[in-house]
Amino acid sequence: xxxxxxxxxxxxxxxxxxxxxxxxxxxxxxxxxxxxxxxxxxxxxxxxxxxxxxxxxxxxxxxxxxxxxxxxxxxxxxxxxxxxxxxxxxxxxxxxxxxxxxxxxxxxxxxxxxxxxxxxxxxxxxxxxxxxxxxxxxxxxxxxxxxxxxxxxxxxxxxxxxxxxxxxxxxxxxxxxxxxxxxxxxxxxxxxxxxxxxxxxxxxxxxxxxxxxxxxxxxxxxxxxxxxxxxxxxxxxxxxxxxxxxxxxxxxxxxxxxxxxxxxxxxxxxxxxxxxxxxxxxxxxxxxxxxxxxxxxxxxxxxxxxxxxxxxxxxxxxxxxxxxxxxxxxxxxxxxxxxxxxxxxxxxxxxxxxxxxxxxxxxxxxxxxxxxxxxxxxxxxxxxxxxxxxxxxxxxxxxxxxxxxxxxxxxxxxxxxxxxxxxxx
Numbered sequence: 001x002x003x004x005x006x007x008x009x010x011x012x013x014x015x016x017x018x019x020x021x022x023x024x025x026x027x028x029x030x031x032x033x034x035x036x037x038x039x040x041x042x043x044x045x046x047x048x049x050x051x052x053x054x055x056x057x058x059x060x061x062x063x064x065x066x067x068x069x070x071x072x073x074x075x076x077x078x079x080x081x082x083x084x085x086x087x088x089x090x091x092x093x094x095x096x097x098x099x100x101x102x103x104x105x106x107x108x109x110x111x112x113x114x115x116x117x118x119x120x121x122x123x124x125x126x127x128x129x130x131x132x133x134x135x136x137x138x139x140x141x142x143x144x145x146x147x148x149x150x151x152x153x154x155x156x157x158x159x160x161x162x163x164x165x166x167x168x169x170x171x172x173x174x175x176x177x178x179x180x181x182x183x184x185x186x187x188x189x190x191x192x193x194x195x196x197x198x199x200x201x202x203x204x205x206x207x208x209x210x211x212x213x214x215x216x217x218x219x220x221x222x223x224x225x226x227x228x229x230x231x232x233x234x235x236x237x238x239x240x241x242x243x244x245x246x247x248x249x250x251x252x253x254x255x256x257x258x259x260x261x262x263x264x265x266x267x268x269x270x271x272x273x274x275x276x277x278x279x280x281x282x283x284x285x286x287x288x289x290x291x292x293x294x295x296x297x298x299x300x301x302x303x304x305x306x307x308x309x310x311x312x313x314x315x316x317x318x319x320x321x322x323x324x325x326x327x328x329x330x331x332x333x334x335x336x337x338x339x340x341x342x343x344x345x346x347x348x349x350x351x352x353x354x355x356x357x358x359x360x361x362x363x364x365x366x367x368x369x370x371x372x373x374x375x376x377x378x379x380x381x382x383x384x385x386x387x388x389x390x391x392x393x394x395x396x397x398x399x400x401x402x403x404x405x406x407x408x409x410x411x412x413x414x415x416x417x418x419x420x421x422x423x424x425x
Contacts, residue, residue: 210299
């Protein structure tokens with residue numbers, strides 16, 4: 001295909017759809033957003049305004065949207081369990097696809113979609129954006145160089161952080177496995193994708209333990225209501241909606257439209273009055289001990305890869321900070337990686353030598369002004385090059401399925417208490 005400006009349609013105009021739309025709209029020589037679809041009129045209106053999309057190309061009805069192909073590329077950033085169905089329709093229409101992760105919590109659907117992608121021979125790039133981040137790629141570069149010898153073990157911790165767990169996985173859309181997918185799939189598909197890539201082989205077997213240990217009715221304080229608005233502890237409980245959505249919003253500079261505050265209401269610009277009214281009268285004001293959540297708040301996964309590399313992943317809600325901390329143990333040294341906003345991101349510790357520290361600003365050109373350490377921007381760049389035939393996919397559908405198979409096996413192991421062998425088709 002000759003290089004040209006790629007037209008873009010977006011289905012799902014929430015947080016991630018808007019992020020990719022923003023990056024694409026800032027590259028008018030490469031992308032032009034021309035069509036939108038969302039079930040919420042306010043989100044549709046907001047995105048149409050910032051991306052200058054004509055009213056006749058904005059759709060509330062998915063069926064109407066999919067009546068014809070409306071662009072070269074479709075960004076799918078809807079709920080997890082909608083992804084495969086929508087992607088299959090899009091492939092049949094002739095779209096290239098940028099597909100938000102997780103792809104699907106259903107193994108059969110993963111293989112069905114891969115078969116469809118091969119049938120129609122279209123680009124399907126999965127949004128494992130951390131694989132495009134220069135800091136995460138620095139770790140891969142060091143591992144591949146052999147500087148720490150043969151890799152033997154990977155230790156990783158996913159720090160969800162207490163407030164994120166309460167917002168997304170207790171009160172929010174990701175709280176219930178039937179609505180989206182398991183916690184290890186939703187929150188840790190990035191981590192599992194990275195681990196599998198760093199290990200350099202397919203995963204052979206998985207063992208996992210974990211549970212919903214705290215955010216349940218057993219831990220609800222006595223004489224408290226089911227909503228934070230009238231609770232006697234609303235000014236002292238760290239999980240209080242008053243703290244999460246009013247105090248933290250002010251601490252962030254009272255932004256007009258920023259995650260996670262913009263999940264409470266679509267009435268922008270955000271104000272204290274709007275946020276308080278939203279939490280007092282909506283789902284994000286529920287007591288964290290009185291919700292219909294069922295995803296775990298802690299989980300540990302042990303993995304054995306076909307090349308003998310072993311890995312562990314610990315996911316926990318109970319952290320003050322957020323981000324990933326990973327340690328790579330080799331026969332000649334270690335690499336410690338801090339993907340948690342620390343400036344000294346990568347530490348190389350070769351046995352018998354002085355440590356070498358790589359700072360984020362030295363790795364990421366122009367500093368850290370991009371989401372995911374530059375990953376979102378670089379993903380969009382590769383997507384454009386791929387569609388024009390000038391790049392190979394880093395996170396192709398086929399490659400990305402591997403991390404999903406690990407997550408599915410981990411959840412099966414957690415529920416059965418048994419080691420699960422992974423079958424690769």
